[in-house]
Amino acid sequence: MIQPLTMPEQGYTLTPKEDAIETQMLEVSMGPHHPSTHGVFRMDVVLDGEEVRRLKPVLGYLHRNHEQLAEKMNWLGSIPFTDRLDYFCSMTNNWAYCLAVEQLAGIKVPERAEYIRVIMAELTRLQNHSCQAGFLLSDTGAWGTPLLYAFREREKILDLFEAASGARMMCNYMRFGGVRADVDDDWLAAARKVVENYPCFIDELEALITGNEILLARTQKIGILPRELAINASITGPMLRASGVDYDIRKVDRYGIYGRLDFRVPLGEVGDVYDRYYVRILEMRESVKILQQALRDIPEGPSDAGVKMRNFKVPVGDGYGRIEGPKGELGFYLVSDGSTRPYRYHVRAPSFINLTILEDMCVGHKLADAMVILGSVDIVLGEVDR
Amino acid sequence: MLGNGMIQGLLVTARNLIRSYFDPECLTTIQYPEERRTLPENSRCFPFLVYDGTPDNLRCVACKICEQECPPQCIYIEVERDAKTGKPVRRPRVFDIDYSVCMQCQICAEVCPFDAIKMDQIYELSGTDRFGGMLMNKGALLKSNEYYHQMHPTEANEVDARLSQSKKKASPPAAKPAAAPITLQSAPPPRPTPSAPPSPSVPPTPPVPPKSDV
Numbered sequence: 001m002i003q004p005l006t007m008p009e010q011g012y013t014l015t016p017k018e019d020a021i022e023t024q025m026l027e028v029s030m031g032p033h034h035p036s037t038h039g040v041f042r043m044d045v046v047l048d049g050e051e052v053r054r055l056k057p058v059l060g061y062l063h064r065n066h067e068q069l070a071e072k073m074n075w076l077g078s079i080p081f082t083d084r085l086d087y088f089c090s091m092t093n094n095w096a097y098c099l100a101v102e103q104l105a106g107i108k109v110p111e112r113a114e115y116i117r118v119i120m121a122e123l124t125r126l127q128n129h130s131c132q133a134g135f136l137l138s139d140t141g142a143w144g145t146p147l148l149y150a151f152r153e154r155e156k157i158l159d160l161f162e163a164a165s166g167a168r169m170m171c172n173y174m175r176f177g178g179v180r181a182d183v184d185d186d187w188l189a190a191a192r193k194v195v196e197n198y199p200c201f202i203d204e205l206e207a208l209i210t211g212n213e214i215l216l217a218r219t220q221k222i223g224i225l226p227r228e229l230a231i232n233a234s235i236t237g238p239m240l241r242a243s244g245v246d247y248d249i250r251k252v253d254r255y256g257i258y259g260r261l262d263f264r265v266p267l268g269e270v271g272d273v274y275d276r277y278y279v280r281i282l283e284m285r286e287s288v289k290i291l292q293q294a295l296r297d298i299p300e301g302p303s304d305a306g307v308k309m310r311n312f313k314v315p316v317g318d319g320y321g322r323i324e325g326p327k328g329e330l331g332f333y334l335v336s337d338g339s340t341r342p343y344r345y346h347v348r349a350p351s352f353i354n355l356t357i358l359e360d361m362c363v364g365h366k367l368a369d370a371m372v373i374l375g376s377v378d379i380v381l382g383e384v385d386r
Numbered sequence: 387m388l389g390n391g392m393i394q395g396l397l398v399t400a401r402n403l404i405r406s407y408f409d410p411e412c413l414t415t416i417q418y419p420e421e422r423r424t425l426p427e428n429s430r431c432f433p434f435l436v437y438d439g440t441p442d443n444l445r446c447v448a449c450k451i452c453e454q455e456c457p458p459q460c461i462y463i464e465v466e467r468d469a470k471t472g473k474p475v476r477r478p479r480v481f482d483i484d485y486s487v488c489m490q491c492q493i494c495a496e497v498c499p500f501d502a503i504k505m506d507q508i509y510e511l512s513g514t515d516r517f518g519g520m521l522m523n524k525g526a527l528l529k530s531n532e533y534y535h536q537m538h539p540t541e542a543n544e545v546d547a548r549l550s551q552s553k554k555k556a557s558p559p560a561a562k563p564a565a566a567p568i569t570l571q572s573a574p575p576p577r578p579t580p581s582a583p584p585s586p587s588v589p590p591t592p593p594v595p596p597k598s599d600v
Contacts, residue, residue: 077457080491145399152414159426166430166505172491180496181428208398211391310455310497 025053028367032061038135038374039381043358050366055359059352062385070345075101075176075312078345083170085347086383088128091120091161092325094174099255100321100332101176105314107305113178114257115298119191120173121323122287122294123161126198127154128326129238129280129287130205132378136277137209139375140218146209153201156194163187176312177305188295195291202284210281219274223361223373226271233357237328237350238283239377242268242275249324263290273376280378313340327351327378347386351379427538430505432485433494435527436534444528445502448478452494452503460487461494483527485511486520501545507537 031042040061046054066085070078082097083090095117102109109117131154134147158168164183165173173180183191209215225235230243240247248265250258266282268275314336322331328350335344354377362370406412416423437444448465466479494503506529513519535542 073457074455076493077455080457080489080493083491155414162429163426164428166426166428166492167490170490172493180492204398208395212395213388213391216391310451 023048032058038379039384041379041381041384043370043374045367045370047367050368052362052365052367052370055362055370057355057358059355059381060385062381064386066386067345067347071342074340075314075342076309078342079174080170080172083172084382085349085386086325086327086330086351086380087169088131088380089124089326090169090171091124091173092323092330094171095121096321096323096325096330097332098174098176098321099323100319100334101314103321104317104319104334104336105176105307107177107307109177109256110302110305111257111299112182112301113303113305115294116179116183116303117174118256118258118261118294119291119298120161120164120171120179122291123157123191123194125287125326126284126291127157128378129284130154130201132280132326133205133209133277135378136273136372136375137215139371140215142209142215146205149201149205149208153198160187160191160194163190175304175307175309177307178303180304182303188298191291192295195288195295198288199285202281202288206281210278216274218369218372219277219376220272221270222273222365222369223376224270224272225357225361229357229360230271233353233360235328235354235357237325237354237378238279239276239328239354241265242279243271244268249322249329253322255323257294261290261293263287273372276376276378311340313338314342318344322348325350327380327383328354347383349383349386351377351381351383352386355379355384425507427540429507430492431490431509432488432506432511432522433483433492433503433527434506434529435481435524436502436504436531437528438531441528441530444477445500446478446481447476447500447502448474448481449499451497451499455497456494457491458487458489460484478524481524481527482521484521486516501549504534504538 026047028045028047029042030045032040042058042061044054044056044058045052064084066081069081073081079094079097082093085093101107127150130150131147134150137146138144161171161173162168164181164187165171166181225239225243227243227245230240231245235243236247236249244267246265246267249255250263251265263286266279266286268279314334316336316338318333318335320331320333322329324330329348330350331348333344333346333348334342337343358374358377361373365373402412435444435446448463450463450465453459453461453463460483462480462482462484463478464480465474466477467474490505492505495505511520531542531546534545
């Protein structure tokens with residue numbers, strides 16, 4: 001005999017309906033296949049009509065045991081695996097890991113390598129943010145067109161990455177104490193050309209979507225993240241700054257050469273989806289400024305500190321290296337016991353922590369808005385699940 | 387005016403559509419199987435083994451450094467032993483790379499002290515056999531130094547210079563035989579896009595036995 005399904009005890013009450021028809025909540029499992037093109041992710045949503053009453057993100061479909069793998073591998077061997085964390089931004093992932101190891105081992109990075117790292121990180125930020133705008137528009141229903149404009153520009157940056165590092169996405173480019181291969185003058189000229197043309201693309205993207213009335217209606221006053229909640233939930237990155245908190249690790253830590261570069265940190269006012277979108281657009285314009293300065297000032301010299309690759313050992317201790325990744329604070333916490341492999345290896349993934357606040361933003365909105373809010377968080381599931 | 391922003395957006399797409407008839411810059415895609423983009427010199431795909439002159443004269447000495455350092459553990463090496471004495475000879479008897487596991491990270495090529503393993507640029511390697519079809523044995527991996535020169539000319543010239551120097555250091559009076567194969571490659575041929583591996587397809591070897599020490 002089939003038992004009748006009963007709803008378990010829930011912490012919400014039904015909204016009284018005027019026509020007094022008995023209604024009940026509907027629990028929908030969205031996913032785990034691409035609910036909105038962001039990866040293998042599932043949301044358990046409790047709906048009252050079309051309104052979201054409760055939302056539970058379900059993670060772990062892409063778990064690859066990254067941290068445990070890294071503890072079984074020597075220090076160098078983890079770098080290609082960090083590429084696969086946030087596969088849009090392999091350069092910044094490499095940098096965060098190398099920064100943590102360099103802090104731990106006390107390695108001084110040559111000047112030219114620092115400049116190359118900044119150039120690569122800002123190019124990564126450009127392509128990540130432009131693609132994020134495209135994905136957000138895909139979530140609102142503008143399927144394809146803005147995303148392909150973003151991908152067209154991304155191709156140019158990926159070509160640069162390929163010419164410098166050998167691979168388009170899984171770059172594996174940074175090394176402890178520098179970068180793996182120096183860039184030549186041809187590469188720098190090509191990078192200058194891409195950077196020079198990038199503001200034109202940002203203008204085009206803005207003309208394409210920013211003023212669009214449908215976008216404004218779908219994003220403004222949707223998924224508001226209050227300033228206090230954002231701080232308490234340790235949100236970082238453009239999401240935090242869209243809520244009006246002036247916190248950018250490039251300014252706070254001044255790692256690398258960011259201390260002597262001139263750029264500003266754009267902030268949002270309302271903290272809704274539109275602010276999160278627009279803060280990223282403004283960040284791209286600042287990234288272009290940073291790139292122009294870095295490409296102008298890049299000095300000659302070695303691009304590597306000459307750290308040996310095999311049997312590389314790190315003194316006993318623990319360290320935390322963090323950078324401002326395109327998605328937020330990307331940190332690596334490493335404990336060394338003096339051997340050739342880390343004793344403990346932990347990743348503070350920005351996508352994962354930014355995702356924890358999803359329910360607070362979505363409750364009270366329509367189900368279709370939940371997709372847009374998820375799109376504005378800018379997650380990559382490779383990093384969320386690790 | 388309501389709808390102004392949408393019209394602006396449509397103008398952008400219309401401009402791109404019209405420009406694509408006149409401006410080749412706007413055509414960003416290519417017709418892939420017929421046209422191919424030339425890869426940058428640094429571009430890398432899967433690893434291969436370099437030999438000088440003849441395939442017997444391979445640079446690998448079976449030191450197993452790449453096998454140890456490979457992050458996904460896709461390399462398997464067995465040292466060749468002398469038939470009579472049973473002592474190890476400095477060359478591999480078995481050298482297998484499982485391309486289905488390899489993640490093209492280039493660490494094997496970086497750590498190799500003998501410049502014996504380098505990165506290929508062949509990316510069209512799809513096959514129908516899931517279980518061992520991508521397992522490359524020594525015969526399939528061996529490629530000549532000239533092939534390496536065609537793909538990565540700058541890097542290959544550096545490697546040749548380094549190798550000839552180390553050989554000179556090792557044997558100063560008898561530098562003649564060592565220098566002979568290198569002078570052949572002093573002028574690299576113009577670099578075409580590598581289309582197919584020079585070695586024909588090799589029947590797949592049986593799967594690698596699991597390593598005992600992992």
